[in-house]
Amino acid sequence: MxxxxxxxxxxxxxxxxxxxxLSALNEQRRLNPKIGELAVIEGYLDDAQAKKINQRQKAExxxxxxxxxxxxxxxxxxxxxxxDKQAGIRKFFGEILVDLGYIEREILVNELxxxxxxxxxxxxxxxxxxxxxxxxxxxNLLADIVGKLxxxxxGVPATFCGLTLSEDLKISASRFTHLSSISIESNIxxxxxxxxxxxxxxxxxxxxxQMDLSEVDDELAWDATGELLxxxxxxxxxxxxxxxxxxxxxxxxxxxxxxxxxxxYQTVIGLRMDSELGDFxxxxxx
Amino acid sequence: xxxNTVLICDDSRSIRLITKRVxxxxxxxxxxxxxxxxxxxxxxxxxxPDITLLDLVMPEVDGKQALKQIIELDPNAxxxxxxxxxxxxxxxxxxxxxxxxxxxxxxxxxxxxRALNNI
Numbered sequence: 001m002x003x004x005x006x007x008x009x010x011x012x013x014x015x016x017x018x019x020x021x022l023s024a025l026n027e028q029r030r031l032n033p034k035i036g037e038l039a040v041i042e043g044y045l046d047d048a049q050a051k052k053i054n055q056r057q058k059a060e061x062x063x064x065x066x067x068x069x070x071x072x073x074x075x076x077x078x079x080x081x082x083x084d085k086q087a088g089i090r091k092f093f094g095e096i097l098v099d100l101g102y103i104e105r106e107i108l109v110n111e112l113x114x115x116x117x118x119x120x121x122x123x124x125x126x127x128x129x130x131x132x133x134x135x136x137x138x139x140n141l142l143a144d145i146v147g148k149l150x151x152x153x154x155g156v157p158a159t160f161c162g163l164t165l166s167e168d169l170k171i172s173a174s175r176f177t178h179l180s181s182i183s184i185e186s187n188i189x190x191x192x193x194x195x196x197x198x199x200x201x202x203x204x205x206x207x208x209x210q211m212d213l214s215e216v217d218d219e220l221a222w223d224a225t226g227e228l229l230x231x232x233x234x235x236x237x238x239x240x241x242x243x244x245x246x247x248x249x250x251x252x253x254x255x256x257x258x259x260x261x262x263x264x265y266q267t268v269i270g271l272r273m274d275s276e277l278g279d280f281x282x283x284x285x286x
Numbered sequence: 287x288x289x290n291t292v293l294i295c296d297d298s299r300s301i302r303l304i305t306k307r308v309x310x311x312x313x314x315x316x317x318x319x320x321x322x323x324x325x326x327x328x329x330x331x332x333x334x335p336d337i338t339l340l341d342l343v344m345p346e347v348d349g350k351q352a353l354k355q356i357i358e359l360d361p362n363a364x365x366x367x368x369x370x371x372x373x374x375x376x377x378x379x380x381x382x383x384x385x386x387x388x389x390x391x392x393x394x395x396x397x398x399x400r401a402l403n404n405i
Contacts, residue, residue: 055395153392209303224300227370230343231391234370246375251297251345 005274006093009115010103020102024093025276027100031091035064035082042085044078057152122162129163135269138240138284139163142192143271145235146282150275153228154207158275169270170259173281179255180226181285182233186247188286191265192236194229195258196280201225203277226252232282261285289336291317292402295326295352296341296368301391305339305368305398312399323352330356330363337405340385342369342376350380357384364405368393 007025010016016024036053039045045053045068053067065083068074094112097103130136143160150158164172176195183191198221205224206213216224233249241247262268265285273280292314294305299321306316318333320326323340324347330338338356342349349369356363367380372390380388387401 052396149392205300209300210307211303220299223298227298227300227391230298231370234372234390237371238373241373247373249343249371251343 006112006115008274008279009118010097010111013111015107015111016097016102020097020100024096024100024102027096028091028093031089031096033086033089035068035079035086038082038085039068039074039078042078042082044074044082049073054155133163133269135267135284139269139271141239142232142236142282142284143273145232145239146271146273149228149232149235153231154204154277156207156276158273158280161272161274161279164270164272164281166262166268169268169281169283170262172272173258173270176258176281177256178222178225179258179261180222180229181253181255181261182226182229183250183253184233184237184241184247185250186237186241187245190240191261191283191285192229192233193261193283193285194225194232194280195270195283196225197278200275200278200280204228207277222254226254290314291333291335291337293318293320293326293329293333293335293338295320295323295329295339295344295349297321297344298341301341301368308395308398309402312402314402323347323349323355326352327355327359331359334360336364337402338363338365339368340365342367342371342380350383353380353383353385366398366401366405368398 007021011018011021036045036050040047040050053064053071053073056067057064065079069076069079094108098105098108130139133139147158147160150156173195176197178198178201179193179195181191181193183189201221201224202213202216205211205216205221208224208228229252237247237249261283267286269284270281273282290313292309294302294316296302296305302319309316317335318329320329322344326338326340340349340353349367353365356365361384363384365385367385367388368391369376370391377388386405389398389401
């Protein structure tokens with residue numbers, strides 16, 4: 001069992017259904033404007049400046065507000081006003097579910113407490129598991145890179161939720177029907193993979209290419225997911241392989257056979273990741 | 287007059303689509319596309335683009351080999367590497383072998399256009 005965001009937790013417990021979850025997420029996006037959107041509404045930024053900051057975010061791991069200050073598009077006072085404004089109108093996911101009539105308040109409060117407690121325990125166990133693992137450095141590095149690159153390239157964060165090792169991965173990740181893998185040849189040959197569902201791949205393509213979701217075909221969804229993995233691999237190889245060794249990465253290979261990883265490689269480490277677009281695994285195999 | 291025709295070589299259709307959009311929006315004309323190094327060399331010979339955007343990790347003939355082949359054909363070729371790889375060794379190797387510039391993916395639109403405009 002891995003950590004999960006509250007909506008998914010309620011879905012798994014059948015307290016809300018998939019349509020309600022999606023509709024509440026849409027409502028949450030509608031009701032909780034981003035700092036950039038507020039800045040344009042308030043007239044602190046024009047559309048061109050906001051676009052420039054969004055573009056810069058793709059290349060730098062920085063928050064919108066911090067970049068706006070660095071680029072001298074806004075003053076600190078303006079940013080603080082926006083942050084206060086955002087906090088004032090912010091609506092939490094649970095409140096939205098209640099407002100939409102999808103769940104009763106009393107049940108929500110109970111489930112929220114249970115969820116918080118479970119997450120705390122899971123995070124604690126997860127950290128223990130990583131700390132004990134001989135590949136702790138690589139795992140932390142990959143989780144960090146995936147989290148940051150998701151935000152930069154797709155505009156949504158991805159968070160590390162836990163580890164699943166070798167044989168267990170076959171069971172835990174069996175619902176993920178798509179596997180994209182890239183091999184890195186170096187002093188220690190390594191393969192990085194993303195295991196995910198069809199829906200997440202289409203979302204990745206839509207956001208990466210800035211194309212309407214309905215226009216994304218399966219081939220393009222595969223391609224974009226492979227390209228995202230390609231970018232992740234570039235950063236991972238750069239930071240994980242000592243400068244003393246050279247490396248060569250191969251183009252992505254697509255399959256739907258997750259079990260092939262555990263059959264081929266001795267060490268298979270699955271990092272369960274969660275994002276607004278869905279959950280997925282990134283896998284280190286050696 | 288400064289040339290504005292571009293060859294995009296990347297095995298990813300997604301990246302070709304994104305790059306083409308950015309270039310079109312900024313006054314450049316994509317005259318041909320290639321999805322591996324062999325095609326890039328062929329397209330280069332055929333279209334003689336002003337600028338070539340070249341990925342490194344590709345099937346068949348990779349970008350580093352294509353870079354050498356294109357420079358051999360045309361020592362004045364203007365080639366910008368656009369790759370997910372970004373180690374010091376990769377950058378140094380490509381620039382030494384004739385690349386004009388090197389941009390690591392994911393790229394910022396402004397940085398790509400600046401690199402093109404600087405040619």
